[in-house]
Amino acid sequence: MSLLSRRRLMIAATGLVAVAAAPRLVFAQGPAAPPDGPFKLPPLPYPATALQPHIDARTMEIHHGKHHQAYVTAMNNFTKDHPKLAEIPVPDLLARLGDVPEAIRTGVRNNLGGHANHSMFWQIMGPDGGKPAGEVLAAIDRDLGGMEKFQSDFNAAGGRQFGSGWVFVTVTKDGKLAIEARPNQDTPLMDGKRVLLGNDVWEHAYYLNYQNRRADYLKAWWNTVNWTKVGERYAAAKAGTLGI
Template sequence: MSALSRRHFMTAAAGLTAVAAAPRSVFAQAAPAPAATAPAATGPFVLPPLTYATNAFEPHIDARTMEIHHDKHHAAYVANMNAAAKTNPQLGTTPIENILGNINALDDGIKFTVRNNLGGHANHTMFWEIMGPNGGKPEGEVLAAITSDLGGMEKFQTDFNAAGGRQFGSGWVFVTVSKAGKLAIETRPNQDSPLMDGKRVLMGNDVWEHAYYLNYQNRRADYLKAWWNTVNWAKISERYAAAKAGTLGV
C-alpha cells in the first residue's frame, strides 16, 4: 500500500472511530414550543419552588424528570409570561383565574401566548401543589364527594386513569369541582385548563410526555397508575374546602 493510500485509510478509520464514540442522542419527546433552558425572566410571574426534593417520588417519578419538568418546562412558561407582561402589563396585575376565564376577550396578538403559557403556569402550579411525599389517603368531605360523585376511590382512579390514557397527544386529566362541591373528571388538550371554561380545578395529572418519558417511554398507563403514589390528599382536601368557599384560585 502506498504512503498516500495508507494515509487516506488511516484518516477514514479515525473518522469512523470518532463517529462510533460520539454520544448517542436519547429518544424522548421534543420539548413543547415554549420550553427553553433559560431562567424565568424577572416580572410579576414567579416559578413556585418545590416544597419537596426532586427525588421525593422515586421510583414513581425520577429526580431527573422532576428537574426538567419544573426547572425547564414550567420555568419557560413563566419566562414567556413575564416577557408578555412587559408590553401587556395588565397580565401581571389581574388574577390568573380571571385572565384564563376570559381568554377570548384578549387581543388576538397575545391570546395564543397566554393560552399556552399562562395555562401551563396555572396547570403546573396546581400540579406541584397537589403532590407530596407521604400524602396519606382521602378523608372527610373530599372522600364523601368522591364516593357520591365518582363512585368511590377504586372506580374514580380507574376512570381517571382511563381518561388520561384516552387524551390524544399532549394534555391533562383533571377533577373539576363545582360551586356546590360536585366533582367531575375532565380532560383538556395541550395547556388548556378548565379555568378557561369558568370551572375550578381540584386536582389534575399532566400527560404530556415530558412528565414521564424518561422512565416510562410510551407506557402512559403505567405512569398514570404510579402517579397515585405521589398525591397529597391533605392538600387536595384544602383545595376542596376552598373551592366550596369560592376562594380557590389556580
C-alpha cells in the first residue's frame, strides 16, 4: 500500500471514530393521536369564530382542540389500566378523588377537572347570549347584590387568582348562588357543589388577544355569556339534575 493510500485510510478511520463518538440527535415525535376511549371531547356548539371580537377564533381552536383535547386524552390513557374510572359519573369521581389510586390521583384531579371545567365553559358561552332574566336574575339580585355588583365581584375574584385558575358561580339545590375562585383545574365539583357558570383565567384562554391584560379579558368575556343556557342550568340545579 502506498504512503498516500495509507494516509487516506487513517483519515477515514479517524472520521468514523469521531462520528461514532458524537452524541446522536434524537427527534421528538409529535403528539400521539388521541386514543379511543370513554372520555370524549364535546364539540363546540357554535363556530370558532362565533365569539369574536371578544374571543378570537384562533384562541378558541387552540383552547378547545389542543388544551381540552389533552385533558381528554390523558383521562383515556388512565382508563387503560384503570377502566373503572369511566364507570363513575364525572361529578362523583371528582368528589371522590381520595378513592382514586394515589399513583394517578394528581393526574386525574388535573385532567378530569380540566375536562369538566371546559365542558361547562363551552356550554355557557355563545353569540347573542341575551341578558339574565327570570329566576336567574332574581337569584343574582338576591344573593350577589345585582348584576353590576355581581360582575364587579366576579371580575375581581378572577383578577386576584394568582397564576392559572378559574372563577365560578356555584348554585345549591335551593338556588342559592355564590362566587368562588379555584387554582389550576380545580372545581367546586370536588367539594360536591354544582357550578352554574365559570370563566377560565388560564393565560391560554386569552393571551393571543389580550396578552397580560386579564382585566380586559374578564370584562369582555361577559359579552359571550349565553344567559339562556345559564337559565337552563339554574333550573337543572334546582331539579337536582345538573351535572358538570
